Amino acid sequence: MNAHGVQARDLAVALVGNPNAGKTSLFNALTGSRQKVGNYPGVTVERKAGRLALPDGRVAELIDLPGTYSLDPKSPDEAVTRDAIFGRIAGERPLDAIIAVIDATNLRNHLRFVLELRALGLPLVVALNMVDLAARDGIVIDAARLADLLGVPVVETVAVRKRGLDTLGAALNEQIGAERPAAPALQPRDLRALQGEARRMAAAVQTATGAARRWSQRVDNVVLHPVAGPLLLAAILFFMFQAVFSWAEAPMGWIEAGVAALQTQLAAALPAGWLLSLLNDGVLAGVGAVVVFLPQILILFAFIITLEQSGYMTRAAFLMDRLMARVGLNGRAFIPLLSSFACAIPGIMATRSIDSPRDRLTTILIAPLMTCSARLPVYAVVIGAFIPARDVGPFGLQGLVLFVLYLAGILGALVAAFALRRTVTKGAAPPFLMEMPKYQWPALRDIGIGLYGRAIAFLSRAGTIIMSSTIVLWAMASWPQPPVGAVKPGIEYSLAGKLGTALEPIFAPIGFNKEIAIALVPGMAAREVAVSALGTVYALQDVDEENTGGLIEQLRAAWPLPTALAFLAWFVFAPQCLSTLAVTRRETASWRWPIFMFTYLFVAAYVAAGITFHAATALGL
């Protein structure tokens, strides 16, 4: 090895296994936090790699390939695994060895995949993972006998407790020779024959079979109970949303205060002018608009990762499948839609786990209808201004209106899915087949590493887009500058103001005035920017999102109630921020779908706002 830690021949080793075999835990245990997360070229599949030092000093790049049941892919993730194994991915080194990760509690199914992998002829080591959980269920496996039957080393591991890692490294060391192995070719194989062989082999090496999954089945008796199950799911969701919004409040406040303090510092240090405006209202406001959502997103992801790793998420998908089936989706769409309540961007990214392309596209298209947290500041200002703070029975009226807005988003999404599945994403849905893994205590390390990876993904994807669009829209709202002696607010003379003024006739039929039309333009950067834009347009010279007290007074004086209600209805469906469109473009690999998404949401928002405005006017509100 030379000084840079690179040797004459860089080794590449891949972790391969069924979903739920504990592959990612093993990857985390072997590589710790030294991971690089990227993307495979041309597809939106994550590439996770880390450094693995072998006992003899050689270093390998360890690649965590997406979990798959066989070498015949059914989804883009699974195709990456196959292509990586066969060395067909551009820019990827051919593999020197494979670590096949198998679940000791599910030997027969996982062994079938090992038999498939063995036939490739690459150096192979089997990690017999989760032997502790097997022991818990009373399953005893003769690993030495299994190694004899397979003809490859078998190492017992408990990834979450870091057990067996040294032995695994040693076995791998022995398997990888000096010469690079020949790239394998896919031979035709008879899956059912292999399945039978795996079953016989599993029976031969299990000296005690135990009562498989006893523990998980007891938990499922409650979690999947026809009455208790849905109630528990509702309680978990309720707690999760409470946590997302209440726990994040304080850190969001600190971030806003921090950004504001920086802006004050800059204002004191620099002369007033376009540079200060660019830094404060463009760059800092842009960075702030992204980072301020990080606390909510981290809390939401901590819940989602915990629920995923514990095995509960598939149960939620099971419980929700019936409802999803009615609108032409399946239970798997539930998880991405749940994420979209914090932000549509991670939600759309999470649709990668949906195997059917049509279902996935439908889920992407309806994800922005889930009320993301960026709509909250808009709702808060308008509700604060127009909805009286009185009680209706045991509930506050303001809270009820907020609830109705969330509900309207969900119902809108269901209707949209129903309509889309019969038109643009028409076609037979592939059958719903989903493994329900056993329950496990999630390991803190795995949650931490998962959280870190998703936070970085959010910051880099959303961050770059939100920030650049904020700067562009800042420029549009600042130029051209108002003439000397202008009486109207500066924004009205700008490009954004002119665009808003031009749009006004379009919005007038649904009760929106010119000020709203102008504010909607910068609101495309991120929805909550509409609040500060309203502040600007109503000439509250402090362009401060915190300064909503004055804005509430101003709006109350300027808007009739039907306009305010129409504005709320608009935001339920509002054509989403540019970052959502950009992520949709990325995930669907075409401009067609983001344009379609924008159009259908614009029409829905326009119709909803129009109906609300005219109904409210007719009712004399």
Next chain:
Amino acid sequence: MIHSHRLIDSLVPGEVALIAAIDRGGLAPETAQRLCELGFDEGVDVEILHRAPFGGDPLAVRVGNMVVALRRDMARLIEVTA
């Protein structure tokens, strides 16, 4: 044995049966393959563990050591001997 060919769908929770036949012709090839990959094969022991609320669809079926969720329309393609 001769009298008891039934569809998996008709098992009551807790009743263990063996898969007798799978109507693979009624499935797309990829689906038939995925079913096989998940452990559904002639001679394997199965049991219905749970039925989802609101109409009993989908089903959670134990097949060997694995639990798989599937909808009833597919479950009706799997014949068992109880």
